[in-house]
Amino acid sequence: MNPIYLFFHKTGSPPWFYRFAGKLIPWLWAGFVVLTAIGLYLGLLRAPPDYQQGESVRIMYLHVPAAWLSMMIYGMMAVTGFIALVWRIRIMEVLTISSAPVGAAFTIIALVTGSLWGRPTWGTYWVWDARLTSELVLLFLYIGVIALYNAYDEPRKAARAAALMAIVGAVNLPIIHYSVMWWNTLHQGSSIGTSGSSIHPSMLWPLVFMAFAFKFYYGANLLSRARLKLLAQDHRKRWVQELLSGKEK
Amino acid sequence: MSHTPFILASYLISAFVLLWAALAPVLSKRKLVRQLKVRHTRAQRSDVSQQHMDKT
DSSP states (O other): OHHHHHHHHHTHHHHHHHHHHHHOOOOOOOOHHHHHHHHIIIIIIIIIBBTTBBGGGGGGGHHHEEEEEEEHHHHHHHHHHHHHHHHOOOOHHHHHHHHHHHHHHHHHHHHHHHHHHHHHHOSSOOOHHHOOOOHHHHHHHHHHHHHHHHSSSSHHHHHHHHHHHHHHHHTTTHHHHHHHHSSSSSSOOSSSTTTOOOOOOHHHHHHHHHHHHHHHHHHHHHHHHHHHHHHHHHHHHHHHHHHHHHOOO | SSHHHHHHHHHHHHHHHHHHHHHHHHHHHHHHHHHHHHHHHHHHHHHHHHHHHHHO
16 A cells, blocks of 8 residues: 555544554654744844844744644635535544634734734734734634634534534635735735745844744644544443553553 | 833743643643543453453
């Protein structure tokens, strides 16, 4: 069998996924710590202040990667949710619901840091601008997915309902992305696109490092949450019994 | 206007949110494993006493 196909086939097995995730998590945390240290060093100590924003530009090294990830995680939830609904793969259901609290955390960071950046730069903490409002809607969608999942007693039924909501809510992602083009907003347009970046490398690199650091954080946190969910759902199954009795590590 | 309080608040709040989100599954897992181990030990004990009852 093709090794890639075999790998995807294996990930469908909860005991195998539990062990594989357990091995991967420490490496992801290590990657997060190293990348964050470099990103913070470059962003807080090496990068110059912006000619317009001044020192408050340093908030951008948190705000921008958090905002990117808040959207990326929701996109991932929609994809895993779709796979879970179509092919009924339990691991995908677990990944969909495990992503939601991490995505909500990054959305909160994006909103709070954006608000704290807005006060010295725009003169206000909040405006009902299209970008800000659609990002707030994203937070409500994350909360909605978590609440819907917790409203059911049966975990698989709950996961399927949450997956459906994740797919429907994905309509908000292009609204967030294109809001600065479709409407006249206070929020600036994208400085980084497919055609390149208008940011000076001294400010671009800390952004890149922090963006990768946050992705590692997402990976580690997602797998930790997925392992917890699998353990709770399968606690009567033999592999968990063996794990608890110390026969399996 | 000094930007330092806004920068500090941003980094502190972000660190708190990330730390909380990272610790929550670790603490929940520890609690769950403890509960499951207690349940597992009880089940094993009741199995042993059942076997003893059957013999007597």
